[in-house]
Amino acid sequence: AQTVTQSQPEMSVQEAETVTLSCTYDTSESNYYLFWYKQPPSRQMILVIRQEAYKQQNATENRFSVNFQKAAKSFSLKISDSQLGDTAMYFCAYLSYNTDKLIFGTGTRLQVFP
Amino acid sequence: DADVTQTPRNRITKTGKRIMLECSQTKGHDRMYWYRQDPGLGLRLIYYSFDVKDINKGEISDGYSVSRQAQAKFSLSLESAIPNQTALYFCATRGLADQPQHFGDGTRLSIL
Numbered sequence: 001a002q003t004v005t006q007s008q009p010e011m012s013v014q015e016a017e018t019v020t021l022s023c024t025y026d027t028s029e030s031n032y033y034l035f036w037y038k039q040p041p042s043r044q045m046i047l048v049i050r051q052e053a054y055k056q057q058n059a060t061e062n063r064f065s066v067n068f069q070k071a072a073k074s075f076s077l078k079i080s081d082s083q084l085g086d087t088a089m090y091f092c093a094y095l096s097y098n099t100d101k102l103i104f105g106t107g108t109r110l111q112v113f114p
Numbered sequence: 115d116a117d118v119t120q121t122p123r124n125r126i127t128k129t130g131k132r133i134m135l136e137c138s139q140t141k142g143h144d145r146m147y148w149y150r151q152d153p154g155l156g157l158r159l160i161y162y163s164f165d166v167k168d169i170n171k172g173e174i175s176d177g178y179s180v181s182r183q184a185q186a187k188f189s190l191s192l193e194s195a196i197p198n199q200t201a202l203y204f205c206a207t208r209g210l211a212d213q214p215q216h217f218g219d220g221t222r223l224s225i226l
Contacts, residue, residue, distance in 0.1 A: 045217035104156035
């Protein structure tokens with residue numbers, strides 16, 4: 001069975017700085033998707049970025065980018081120029097091609113300070 | 115209007131009561147999901163449905179049941195609520211296989 005691990009329960013960063021959130025996963029599958037979701041205090045689940053495992057190029061969405069290391073089964077999220085609105089819980093998630101199940105990590109709570 | 119609507123948004127009830135959480139979507143997606151979120155545990159899958167006639171158990175289905183009344187509606191029931199079912203519940207939908215899941219705004223359920 002696949003698992004997703006987020007080893008940083010909490011992180012903090014100063015406004016305008018860069019922060020990296022870690023995620024590792026375990027799978028025997030070769031094709032899958034990886035996602036980062038953001039959950040602000042409003043509790044919505046907002047998709048931040050996605051990565052297809054067959055693509056070597058790291059995904060980028062504005063200030064958000066990932067470092068996808070398939071062999072190491074690592075999928076970290078880098079937030080550049082952090083903003084107060086980035087304060088939220090961030091979840092890493094794995095989607096299996098075979099089972100169509102989305103498996104979440106336990107989350108990292110990010111606090112952005114002025 | 116939201117694409118995925120969950121009702122109610124918040125609910126407080128007592129042990130032993132039957133509770134139904136409803137989810138409706140306007141995205142036209144075939145796949146629908148129910149998740150439970152507990153502090154420190156992330157989101158865990160309760161049930162999922164690939165179409166009206168295809169319903170499957172997730173990793174934590176005990177104590178829950180679901181009904182897929184139509185493509186657009188997927189309800190989660192707690193037949194006899196217990197306090198450890200207190201949690202934030204999310205409904206999600208997904209269209210094509212390469213698309214991400216879209217989440218509703220969640221139902222916060224408290225069982226006293």
